[in-house]
Amino acid sequence: MSAHQSARSRFWSRFLRNRVSLVGGGYLVVLVLVAAGARFLTPHDPNVATRFQDFLFPPFGEYLLGTDLVGRDIFTRLLYGARYALFAGAEAVLIALVVGVPLGLVIGYFRGWVDRIVMRFVETVVAVPAVVMAMAIIAAVGTGLTTAMFAIGVVYSMIITRLTRAEVFAAREELYVDGARAAGATDRRIMWKHILPNIAPPLIVQTTLLFAQAVLAEAALSFLGIGASAHQASWGRMLRDAQDSIDQSFWPAVPPGIAVFLTVIAFNVFGDGLRDAFAREARGGRVGVGDVEAVDPGSDPVPPSDDALLTIRNLSVRFPRPGETEDVSVVSGVDLDIGRGEVMALVGESGSGKSITAMSIMGLVPDPGLASAASIGLDGRELVGLDFDELRRIRGHEIGVIFQEPSAALNPAYTVGRQVAEPLEVHLGMGRRQARARVVELMELVGIPDPGRRIDAYPHQFSGGMAQRVVIAMALACEPKLLIADEPTTALDVTVQGQILDLVGDLSRDLGVSVLLITHDLGVVADLADRVAVMYAGEIVETGRLTEVFADPQHPYTEGLIRAIPRNEARSGELPTIPGVVPPPWEWPDHCHFADRCAHAGDACRVGPVPLQTVGASSVRCIRAGEVVLRGVRAHGGAAS
């Protein structure tokens, strides 16, 4: 329960941080109070002229805002006007919701010919300005504030219908709707219980904005004389009366004008604030960048090896926790070396911090996060302390990146040729023709058949494997020294995966590019990597040569990962698992992070932080390393190939 409440309170705290919306909301609260208590706020009657027949009395003394043409107190009428504005808005919006939401739900859910007919009608109504359409309806059913707002409500219901339908279209494709259908839920139940609550945010925002429109429409219709009647002190009516005396005094038009103006603005900024707060909830945070902060190297820095291309020393990433004063560490004390032409695999479960480690090398840490390191050296150059622009020149030029989802990495609006050419033009300053020739070479290099023709194709014309080749061509465009491949084959079919792995391996060998391969699949690691670093809960727990780590793991977590991977061999008994799950970062202990899931953990494991120690050719973060006997990939018995 608490986490949900905190999600709700996060929503409100986000909303409350938005000052403009807060002022708008405050104004609306005051407006409601004024409308409710108008009688107690003024001694006058809005419709009765004052004792002394003070026509057009200027703002003074008893008449805070003066009097109008027939001597009524403008301040009093303004207060009562708030009542009409809110009633009018509420009437229109309620009608719009009562008609629009069920209609939109039904036509969006069932679609078919009913949907087509209703939508043609809706489009026709929405194409005419709301006030004009309302005038036509008023002409048919008669004037008066209630009928006028009824007419506005009918027009707005079309807008709500259209929005609801569009939202239902998207929501009905959600898996949980299929799940509810499989559970036997009726269509009505699916619409009201499963779809409506999840499409409520945009409807709430739209309703707020329509309320503002309705206030404006009331003013317009009353001004035209087909809304509020003479004895209803609405703001629109006040404007109409002011117009009659405009050649004697402009003043009576000012207070209602300002009231309408402020009310509409208040509703709009309030609605915008709600929208922003909802949107933030849906996306879960902005992605931005933070610099990498320099820290002390720690007590005993490992000297970088001579042939290393990339050396990372004491890299940590922290995030502020909402509602807490202390930051939470998601990556701590990572040391990593990658040699020239070497493929280094960074493996671990989701939540281990492997992707964020790779991103911070390039200075790309998601927004509130803060990366710090003693040193990040790339080819002898120190990256820590470089500003954003200097790092940008390194990204895409000296470091190329391949992401998991090729369809997300490519822009659907541009040809693949343009996209591969972009880094060439930006970083290497090539001209169009020169870049195009190079793009064809690159596409040939990554095995795209017929590159001369396919250079002008769009990403959607490529299969997943071919699109990933384009992404690789893009990453290689500026002949980077380091390629970061973040789950490069996870989204691909298994028969295509092998081809992409072969390609990356060949490129690394032929071009001498170093590769940082991030993956959770130990099979992919075995196929491609020279060395491997196993990450668990923000720390590297074991690192060494691939063959040694996999054949003879020293850390129980490495063993657990190796044993849990399903292999093509006969099965005996239950599948081996690692009990439990990776805990969230704020629950990571000071002592061994893996102790609670480890079969070999004893009291000594729960005393203090465990340093990396050298065991054979590997480094291991386990105090019992060498002491417990762990099984590697061979222990399964002969695997059939």
Next chain:
Amino acid sequence: MTGPADDLVLEIDDLSITFPGGRGFLPWQRLPDVRAVQHVSLSIARGDTLGLVGESGSGKTTIGRAVLRFIRPRSGRIRVGDFDVTGFEGSVPRSFRRAVQVVFQDPVGSLNPSMVVGDIVGEPLRIHAGLSGAARQDRAGDLLEQVGLQRHHLNRYPHEFSGGQRQRIAVARALATDPDLLVLDEPVSALDVSTQSQVINLLERLQRETSAAYLFIAHDLAVVRHVCNRIAVMYHSRIVETGPSDGICDAPAHPYTELLLASIPDPDPEVQTGRSARRRALTIGTAGSVGNAPEDGCPFADRCPHVMDVCRESFPEFTPTLAGGEVACHLHTSGPMLGGAPVGTLGSVGA
């Protein structure tokens, strides 16, 4: 292996499914219909698990959706227990929804984010058992405990759980109606390896307790081998090979099955070196399955290292394999006449 005919929970006979083609450039132009599933026959006995394996776009998920009656096939028959699924007119009987349940791949999208776990798991109980209030909460709590969660999780929202825990919630919901058949559509593909095996162990334990039949749809042949008694391999709208799991995985009779097996990367670097060499030898060109499946002829012909002229003319008849299954491949009926022997006995391709 299949038991007596009356013990079959799911029977699919000659199922074909097409999707209407999109509209062309001009309003009256229609693109040809997409052949998603062609002439598929399958059956699962009580307490058994059938693995339906194939790559994206092969039609495996479409079959699952047809069994759930989310889509109507063009031709063929689907029977679940006593229900003639393809014969339903209008709305689906509530008792059918009790008998067949589903768990989806995506543990994020498959649970309604605005409902608490108690309501999600309790929904089928309300619909099928008419339970309400405390009785429903009580039963939902039992189900959570059965899948390894705790009773106090009832009041939490889905986003408070990890991927593996959400998948347990989805399993608890599916179990609520005590189904005869569970359609598992890539139930562990989105999970970490360690969580994957936890969920698989759970599904297996539950199957022993309930004797439900599982239709396990997945792309990872290694996972499927561990979970299923029998496997059906699909390629681009057709089933190309069926058989007992160990038989298929140790002695594949169809070149596509062989390629799939060679494509599973193994964590033993030595094994993987040999296997990736084998995969390279079996790979022709770089294309995956794209475009519409052919109506006649083998859909794998363009990627098959053993392709013959006859392969593009007609889809082969099913031949019994030595492993105890059936294969649809002309290598076994004409040409080299493997006659059900593993395709590996053909001699290493390109080696």
